[in-house]
Amino acid sequence: MRLHDKVALITGASSGMGRATAETFSREGATVVIADIADEDGALVVDGIRTAGGQARYLHLDVTDESSWTAAIEVILAEFGRLDILVNNAGISGTFDPDLTSTRFFDQLMQVNAKGVFLGIKHGAAAMARSGGGSIVNLSSISASIGQLGVHLGYGASKAAVKSMTTTAAVHYADAGIRVNAVAPGMLPAMRTSRGSADPVWRAKQIDGVPMKRAGEVREVADTVLFLASEEASYITGVEILVDGGLTAV
Ligand SMILES: NC(=O)c1ccc[n+]([C@@H]2O[C@H](COP(=O)([O-])OP(=O)(O)OC[C@H]3O[C@@H](n4cnc5c(N)ncnc54)[C@H](O)[C@@H]3O)[C@@H](O)[C@H]2O)c1
DSSP states (O other): OTTTTOEEEEETTTSHHHHHHHHHHHHTTOEEEEEESOHHHHHHHHHHHHHTTOEEEEEEOOTTOHHHHHHHHHHHHHHHSOOOEEEEOOOOOTTSSSOTTOHHHHHHHIIIIIIHHHHHHHHHHHHHHHTTOEEEEEEOOGGGTSOOTTSOHHHHHHHHHHHHHHHHHHHHHGGGTEEEEEEEEOSOSOOTTOSGGGOHHHHHHHHHTSTTOSOOOHHHHHHHHHHHHSGGGTTOOSOEEEESTTGGGO
């Protein structure tokens, strides 16, 4: 098992790629903490993992709220004594608001997608340093590096912030034995908050531009997060792995 005895906190794990990552980590022997604001769905993920014989618990964690982070880390250290892995996965889509230049939505994107990751790194790394090191994996996006029609200006900016914080944090926390990396998905199943990007016509056009001519599966992202979180990536820090079927290679 690649994560035997590890304690992992995964934000936004009530659905999508966070959920798939939690289930993958559990199969690899980790104790997983599912953290989200979607409490009912989070409880279902925990039930599923426990039924399959794994160890999991749910925590309500709003990634934009610093006191929520402090409380979550306290619970994890009190209950499990350590934190080895943090996956900063929670996020909102850049197509939730049809007004692609909405200032209010820009602020919201920055709060959840950028500040949420900043707070995670800050509080997660402090806990990991106490446990002798660890691994942080952030979910960025191809939107950090390319422009996409129909996506709010702030989405790519928030994901570029994630990409940048990944490299800076990798340098900052290397001494503490903490690796920090990012996974940048391309066309994956639509997010809960996707509106424009959930439109079949928009998706078909995007997928047409993917050399592999298909969307990715959440499992394919979860497996990449697993690799970066595991000891197999012990000399890898500060990188972003694209999981995009070649979309940005064109
Ligand atoms: N789906 C895609 O096509 C795609 C592509 C590139 C990057 N991403 C990124 O991957 C990550 C996961 O996306 P997904 O497709 O699984 O989306 P999703 O919408 O299925 O899951 C996101 C989860 O984050 C949670 N969340 C939202 N705001 C939160 C907050 N303030 N505090 C805690 N949890 C919160 C939601 O409740 C949800 O469970 C996101 O960061 C997203 O931006 C997604």
